[in-house]
Amino acid sequence: MASLKDLRSRIASVKSTRKITSAMKMVAASKLRRAQDAAEAARPYAERMGTMLGRLATAVGSNEGAPKLLAGTGKNDVHLLVVFTADRGLCGGFNASIVKAAR
DSSP states (O other): OHHHOOOOOHHHHHHHHHHHHHHHHHHHHHHHHHHHHHHHHHHHHHHHHHHHHHHHHHHTTOOSSOHHHHHHHTTTTOEEEEOOOOSSSOOOHHHHHHHEEEE
């Protein structure tokens, strides 16, 4: 059977672990909120980029001297994808998922 001193030290250890876990949850929530705010702030730029690329494709599609990469070949089974990946921190798995989805 554990002594009273052992039980007290165990209780203190559990309380300390609980405080650390709580702090980590708060940090994670803060990072998630910041990432969500950044994604929402980037939405207008993404919409404008889509509009701009659509206008560019329309303008170049009617021009006979345009490069085939932009004008297309007329085949519906081939598409041009513009893939963006991240370059911050440990984003290798994130980038791999994006490239895999694009392939």
